[in-house]
Amino acid sequence: MSLAYQPSGILPGFNDPVHEAQQVFRQLLEAMSHPSVIVDIETTAESPGEMREAMTALALTLFDADTPVWLDAALAERASIADYLRFHCGCPIVQSPVEAAFALIGSVECLPRLERFSMGDVQYPERSATVIMETPQLTGGAAVVLTGPGIETTRDFDAVGLPDWFWSAWAVNHGAFPLGVDTIFTCGDEFCALPRSTLAEA
Amino acid sequence: MYVAVKGGETAIENAHQLLAEERRGDPDVAEIELTQIDEQLGLAVDRVMTEGSLYDRRLAALAVKQARGDVIEAVFLLRAYRTTLPRFGASEPIDTARMEIRRRISATFKDLPGGQILGPTFDYTHRLIDFDLAEPSDDAPEAPLAETPVNDAMPRVNELLESEGLLERAAPPEDDPEPFDLTREPMSFPAGRDQHLQNLARGDEGFLLALGYSTQRGFGRNHPFAGEIRMGEVAVEFVPEELGFAVELGDITVSECQMVTQFTGSKEAPPQFTQGYGLAFGFCERKTMAMALVDRALRAEEFGEAVEYPAQDSEFVLYHSDNVEAQGFVSHLKLPHYVDFQAELTLVRRLRADYEQAHRQEAAE
Amino acid sequence: MSARKRKTRHDDGETGYNFAYLDEQTKRMIRRCILKAVAVPGYQVPFGSREMPLPYGWGTGGIQVTASIIGRNDMLKVIDQGSDDTTNAVSIRAFFAKTADVATTEETSKASVIQTRHRIPERKLRADQILVYQVPIPEPLRFLEPRETECRKVHAYSEYGVMQVKLYEDIARYGRITTAYAYPVRVDDRYIMDPSPIPKFDNPKMDNSPALQLFGAGREKRIYAIPPYTTVHSLDFEDHPFDVETWDEPCGLCGATDSFLDEIILDDQGGRMFACSDSNFCTARRADGHTGQFAEDPIEESRKGEPAHV
Numbered sequence: 117m118s119l120a121y122q123p124s125g126i127l128p129g130f131n132d133p134v135h136e137a138q139q140v141f142r143q144l145l146e147a148m149s150h151p152s153v154i155v156d157i158e159t160t161a162e163s164p165g166e167m168r169e170a171m172t173a174l175a176l177t178l179f180d181a182d183t184p185v186w187l188d189a190a191l192a193e194r195a196s197i198a199d200y201l202r203f204h205c206g207c208p209i210v211q212s213p214v215e216a217a218f219a220l221i222g223s224v225e226c227l228p229r230l231e232r233f234s235m236g237d238v239q240y241p242e243r244s245a246t247v248i249m250e251t252p253q254l255t256g257g258a259a260v261v262l263t264g265p266g267i268e269t270t271r272d273f274d275a276v277g278l279p280d281w282f283w284s285a286w287a288v289n290h291g292a293f294p295l296g297v298d299t300i301f302t303c304g305d306e307f308c309a310l311p312r313s314t315l316a317e318a
Numbered sequence: 319m320y321v322a323v324k325g326g327e328t329a330i331e332n333a334h335q336l337l338a339e340e341r342r343g344d345p346d347v348a349e350i351e352l353t354q355i356d357e358q359l360g361l362a363v364d365r366v367m368t369e370g371s372l373y374d375r376r377l378a379a380l381a382v383k384q385a386r387g388d389v390i391e392a393v394f395l396l397r398a399y400r401t402t403l404p405r406f407g408a409s410e411p412i413d414t415a416r417m418e419i420r421r422r423i424s425a426t427f428k429d430l431p432g433g434q435i436l437g438p439t440f441d442y443t444h445r446l447i448d449f450d451l452a453e454p455s456d457d458a459p460e461a462p463l464a465e466t467p468v469n470d471a472m473p474r475v476n477e478l479l480e481s482e483g484l485l486e487r488a489a490p491p492e493d494d495p496e497p498f499d500l501t502r503e504p505m506s507f508p509a510g511r512d513q514h515l516q517n518l519a520r521g522d523e524g525f526l527l528a529l530g531y532s533t534q535r536g537f538g539r540n541h542p543f544a545g546e547i548r549m550g551e552v553a554v555e556f557v558p559e560e561l562g563f564a565v566e567l568g569d570i571t572v573s574e575c576q577m578v579t580q581f582t583g584s585k586e587a588p589p590q591f592t593q594g595y596g597l598a599f600g601f602c603e604r605k606t607m608a609m610a611l612v613d614r615a616l617r618a619e620e621f622g623e624a625v626e627y628p629a630q631d632s633e634f635v636l637y638h639s640d641n642v643e644a645q646g647f648v649s650h651l652k653l654p655h656y657v658d659f660q661a662e663l664t665l666v667r668r669l670r671a672d673y674e675q676a677h678r679q680e681a682a683e
Numbered sequence: 684m685s686a687r688k689r690k691t692r693h694d695d696g697e698t699g700y701n702f703a704y705l706d707e708q709t710k711r712m713i714r715r716c717i718l719k720a721v722a723v724p725g726y727q728v729p730f731g732s733r734e735m736p737l738p739y740g741w742g743t744g745g746i747q748v749t750a751s752i753i754g755r756n757d758m759l760k761v762i763d764q765g766s767d768d769t770t771n772a773v774s775i776r777a778f779f780a781k782t783a784d785v786a787t788t789e790e791t792s793k794a795s796v797i798q799t800r801h802r803i804p805e806r807k808l809r810a811d812q813i814l815v816y817q818v819p820i821p822e823p824l825r826f827l828e829p830r831e832t833e834c835r836k837v838h839a840y841s842e843y844g845v846m847q848v849k850l851y852e853d854i855a856r857y858g859r860i861t862t863a864y865a866y867p868v869r870v871d872d873r874y875i876m877d878p879s880p881i882p883k884f885d886n887p888k889m890d891n892s893p894a895l896q897l898f899g900a901g902r903e904k905r906i907y908a909i910p911p912y913t914t915v916h917s918l919d920f921e922d923h924p925f926d927v928e929t930w931d932e933p934c935g936l937c938g939a940t941d942s943f944l945d946e947i948i949l950d951d952q953g954g955r956m957f958a959c960s961d962s963n964f965c966t967a968r969r970a971d972g973h974t975g976q977f978a979e980d981p982i983e984e985s986r987k988g989e990p991a992h993v
Contacts, residue, residue, distance in 0.1 A: 134702045138754040141714045145752065148721045149895045149910045180711055217715075239839045242719040242728045265724045265871050265913040268893075294873065298722045311722035313871065313910075327773050397734040402700060504729035504904035507832045633830055643902045646739030650819065653741065653771050656945050657764045657801045657960050661863035661882035663946065664928045672858055 125196065129176050129204040131160035140177040147300070147309040150266050152273040154254050156306040165194045166222040166250070169305040174248055175220065179205035183217040186210050186245075190222030213245070221249035224277050224301075230285045233297050241294035244312075248300040252277040254308055260316040273308075273316065275301050286316050341386050355379040364571075364600025365389055369641065370396030371501070371520050373570050373599050390522075394642050401501070410555040410564055414574050414597075415477075417550040419468050421601075424475045425544040426578060432472035437549060438601070475546040476576045476593065485578065485591040509632050514616050515609075519597060521639030523605045529629040530611030538615045538627035541580035542594065549573040549601050573598050575606035579614045584622050592621065703750040703783040709733055713751040713906070717897060720908035725870025726838070727821050732904040742775055743901025745798050745817035752813065752897075753779065753796055759787045760794035765802035765943065765960035772800070789963050801864075803885040805942045805964040808894035810911060816879045818900035821907065823867040823877040843875050846918065854923050863928070869916045870909055878915075884927045884943045889915040934959045935977035937968035 130136040136159065143155045159173040167175070179185055185207045191197050198209050210216055213232045221227050227249055236244030257276035260283055263269075289296040289312055296312030310316070342349065356363055356379040366378040370393045378396060385391035421437025424430055436442075479485035497512040505513065518526060533539055551571055555564040575596040583589035594614025596606030615629035628634055638644060701707065709731075716730040735743040753759065759779055763772040767789040775798060776787050788794050791804045800817040808814060824834045827845050837843065846867060853861045866883035870876050878889060879898060889896060889909060896909040909915060919925035933940045935947075935956035942964060944957035956977050959965035969978060 134707060135755060137707065137711075138702075138752075142752060142754060145714075145717065145721065145895070148718050178711065178715060180708060182712065183715070239835045240729075241723050241726060242716070244719075246718070265910040266721075268891075268912045294723045294726055298718070313722060313724060326768065326770075327777065330770060330773060330777075394734075394738065398736040401734040402704075402706065404706070502731045504731055505831075506729070633832065637831075642734060643739045646741060646743075647819070647902055648740075649738055650740030653800075654764045654769050655801070655880075657882055657943065658864040658880050660943075660945055660960070661884070661928060664930075665861060665863040668859070669857055669861070 126200055126203050127162040127164050127196075129161050130173075133176070136160065136173070137177045140173045144174065144177070144300070144307075144309070147307060148266075148298070148311055151262055151264065151310050151314040152271050152308050154306050154308045159305070164196045164200045166190055167197050167200070167220070168250060168302060170302040170307040171220060171248055171250060174300065174302070174307065175201060175218075176204055178246075179207040179218060181206045181208070184208045184210040184215050186213050186216035186219045188219070188221045188223065188226040188228075190226050191220055216245050219245055219247045221247060224249045224251045225279065227279055227282070229281070230289050230297055235289075235292060235295040235297065238295065241296075244295065244297055246298045246300065248302060251275045251301050251303050254301060254303045254306055260318060262310075262314050262316055264314040266311075267314070273310070275303075275308075283316055283318070286310075290315055341384070350383060352376055352379040352383065355382050361601060362387070362389060362392075364598070364602050365523060365605070366392045366396055367600055368598040368602050368605060369393040369520055369522065370400065372396050372400040390641050390645050394645070397642050407556065407559075409567065410557060412552045412554060412570075412572065414548065414552055414572065415472075415474055417472075417548060417552045417572075417574075418569075419472055419548055419550040421549040421603075422472060422546065423544070423548075424546045426475060426546075430473075430475060430478070432469040435468060439603075472548075474548075474576070476578070479545070479578070479591060483590070486581075486593060488593055488595070505636055507633060509636060511613075511617070514613060514632065514636065515595065515597075517636045517639055518609045518612055521609070522641035522644065523602070523608065525639050525641070525644075526608040526612050527604065529615070529635065530608035532627065533611050533615045533629045538618065538630045540592075540594075540611075540614050542611055542614065543578045544607065545576045545578035545593075547573070547575045547603060547606070549603065571600050573601055573603050573606045575603070575610045577607070577610035577614060581621055592617070700782055703753055703779070703785075704736075705733065705747065705750045709747075710751045713747055716906045717748065717751065717908065720897070720906050721895070721910050723874075724910055724913050725868075725874030725876040725907060727876075727900075727905040727907045730904055730906050732901045735901065737774070737778070739902035740819060741771060742798070742800060742817040744899030744903075744906070745800070745815050745901075746775060746778065746899070747901055748815050748897050748899035748906060749779065749796060749798050750783070752815075753783055753785055755784045757785050757795045758793055759785050760789060760791065760797045760963075761787070761799075762797065762802060762804070762961075762963075763800040764945075765804070765964075766962040768962065790967075791961075791963050801880050801882075802943070802960060803881055803888045805939075805959070805961045806967075807888075808892055810893040812894045814892075814894050814896045816881075816896065816898045818877070818879040818898045818903075818905070820865075821877055821879075821898065821900040821903050821905040823865075823875050838874060841873070846875060850918060851920065854920070860919070860923065866925075867918050869918060871913050872916075875918070876907060876909075876915075882928060882943055883917065883925075886915070886917045886925070887927065891915070930957055932957050933975060934965060935975040937965045937973045937978065938975040939965070939968055939973070 140157055143157055147153060147155050157170055157173050159169055161172050161176055163169050163172040179201065185201060187198065187209060201207055213219055213228050214234055216233065219233060233245035233247060234243060236242060253276035255274050257274045259272040259274040262271045262273050293312055298311045300307055300309045356375050362382050363375055363378045366381055366389060367373055370378065381392035381395040385395060419435060421439065422435045476485055480487050498510060500513060500516055551569040553569055554567045556567050557564050577594035578591045579594055581590055581592040592614065594610035596609030598605045612629050612635060616632055616635060618625050618630040625631060712731055716728045720728045732747060735746055737743055761772045761776040763769040779785055780787060791806045794812060796813050796815060798815040822834050824837055824846065827849055828834050850860050864882045865877055865880040866886055868876050868878050868886060878886060891912050893911050895911055898907045917925040930944050934942060934944055936958050939959055942959045942961060945960045947956050947958055949955055
């Protein structure tokens with residue numbers, strides 16, 4: 117949604133929306149196909165406030181008028197973030213997590229319980245939310261062992277700062293397959309993904 | 319000495335050039351102009367606009383020319399163009415009650431306010447080839463003008479019946495939700511009437527004609543009467559967000575058919591006539607009548623009728639009405655299937671070997 | 684045979700179309716569906732398929748998927764029936780050459796995106812490659828149950844007995860399963876999936892492939908995926924294990940005994956030969972010095988490059 121004019125106070129989106137969105141998407145596809153593999157992005161978009169580079173680039177790549185977006189308190193606090201998303205993506209900002217196609221979590225401590233997001237419908241499991249959350253670090257924390265599609269044998273995942281309930285909630289999320297949310301963990305200009313198909317064990 | 323078959327870019331290019339040459343035909347014959355197609359083959363243009371879902375007479379005429387008169391090919395051209403157009407928004411619903419009428423007939427009442435207006439119809443022509451048309455003539459045909467202008471007040475027949483409670487009210491569903499748009503979303507079932515009507519409006523006239531006809535022959539009969547058929551111009555209005563009020567974008571020609579059909583009532587509802595609806599761009603009367611018959615047939619479940627026949631089967635109708643989809647999949651059989659055929663060939667040979675072996679064994683025993 | 688770069692005409696507005704034809708909104712919609720497809724392996728995600736300038740049934744699903752993932756740094760290969768130079772492959776390659784600034788290749792090993800109809804290349808794919816399948820009928824249950832509403836329930840509750848029954852009826856009647864292509868598979872032990880009309884010979888290549896596999900059905904408006912390293916099991920029975928086609932003869936051109944062979948009728952006297960359906964695989968083998976019974980005829984060499992149909 118790049119318009120000719122740029123209202124004052126709104127930071128720029130992609131310089132080259134067509135090709136940057138394509139590149140970011142391919143990296144995301146790579147990440148979603150290889151759970152927990154970290155990719156880093158280069159982006160010309162400028163990030164407003166707590167919304168960092170990777171999260172901004174993912175938003176510009178994925179969101180539009182057809183994707184209701186929910187913001188956590190950390191991001192909702194700053195009006196410039198909603199303004200930025202509305203201007204560049206044209207996405208509706210919704211008040212309740214369950215309405216969202218995408219949720220942006222500025223601070224992973226604020227992550228609502230996963231079951232508060234849409235898990236999809238047993239006949240239409242794609243009608244579920246994708247949760248994108250900013251984490252302090254993508255590696256260096258306590259590790260869980262991942263298996264599932266996209267993983268040849270096993271892989272370790274050790275992001276820092278996830279709420280202590282997260283992995284038990286993830287077990288429920290994974291156990292509901294094909295229902296469930298998909299997650300993307302961002303940290304600055306890096307990100308990795310865990311689709312619902314991934315099993316995580318201590 | 320085997321040479322691999324090559325599809326070759328050259329072969330394709332040559333085929334395109336041959337097509338262009340054949341499209342033009344004998345260069346000694348004057349090339350047809352878009353205005354000629356628009357003016358003199360206007361009903362072809364109307365059909366292409368309707369099934370192509372794009373109201374643009376000149377573009378539709380161009381598609382007819384490029385497609386060498388193949389209407390389905392022209393529809394495909396228009397659709398493939400339409401899909402690339404940016405979307406500025408949705409217009410206000412058109413109001414056919416405010417139509418500038420050119421044709422309006424009802425088969426349910428002998429006379430009614432506003433009268434019957436035949437308009438430019440084939441209906442009472444004897445289908446005798448007019449050999450005078452074989453040569454161009456300098457004398458343009460001219461129709462006499464009526465002594466009095468068409469009545470401004472042209473109430474719809476259905477509204478007259480509705481007011482008496484004899485006919486179900488044609489009202490939008492509660493809360494008037496945004497209608498389904500199958501140019502942006504895949505079909506989903508159970509399909510609402512909005513999805514049915516959009517699909518039928520884009521659907522192939524021949525397919526709908528056959529289905530509508532089948533209901534008349536008893537494959538889902540619903541006792542239809544042509545309540546009203548009207549054709550003429552309606553205004554298209556758009557509300558730009560920054561203005562907040564409707565601006566008229568221009569007029570389009572549409573045909574509309576409201577079919578009045580039987581309903582004997584159920585435990586919940588008293589006996590009442592029901593409706594089938596058809597709408598098309600331009601003068602596509604046959605299409606709107608067929609559409610209205612099928613629309614009503616597809617409402618069978620809504621009225622507690624058994625869904626037994628093709629025209630009543632929502633999945634069957636919706637998945638097979640679109641001629642762009644249908645022609646694509648039928649024509650794809652022309653593509654190479656060497657690999658699949660080879661796989662089948664290998665299988666049939668093995669099955670035959672199994673069979674022969676079994677028979678030999680049987681004979682030996 | 685070498686990779687070639689074509690000049691694009693899109694960015695200067697000459698064609699009037701966006702990069703890779705589709706508008707950005709459509710690409711976003713398709714990209715979101717692809718991500719869901721990867722997250723739920725083997726499940727058919729409905730998508731708002733667009734009318735493409737090629738007929739439905741001619742690869743519009745594959746084209747929409749390719750157009751949504753492809754970028755300027757990609758190297759595209761397009762095959763139909765295993766071959767780079769069948770008419771439809773040529774036409775689709777030309778479409779992307781015209782609408783996207785992308786290099787094309789016939790060499791499987793050089794491609795980053797391979798769009799295919801009815802075959803999986805013989806050469807093992809790598810993790811940095813994406814295989815995009817064109818799919819005519821994505822619903823593996825369609826010919827057992829034509830109704831979308833019914834099929835959806837079967838998938839939702841994994842009530843796949845109907846499929847097992849069909850395969851078992853084959854065995855009871857013919858002594859073997861009579862599906863030779865589009866042979867159904869179970870993905871990650873959950874969804875039964877139609878692998879598109881590839882010969883069942885290719886089915887084992889889908890299992891635990893390092894490459895991401897995406898499937899696009901344009902007319903039927905479905906996208907589905909097999910992520911890398913995912914279990915793909917061809918349906919079978921303990922007493923009737925899945926098997927693939929074999930040929931008594933090697934490829935007449937390169938002598939390969941482990942590739943899928945096309946049968947070629949040479950004359951009306953019953954003369955025939957078999958040749959690799961994967962043209963690039965065959966060419967590469969011949970370049971490496973492998974030959975078959977029909978490869979050495981000098982007439983063939985002299986007629987190379989001549990278009991066979993004009």
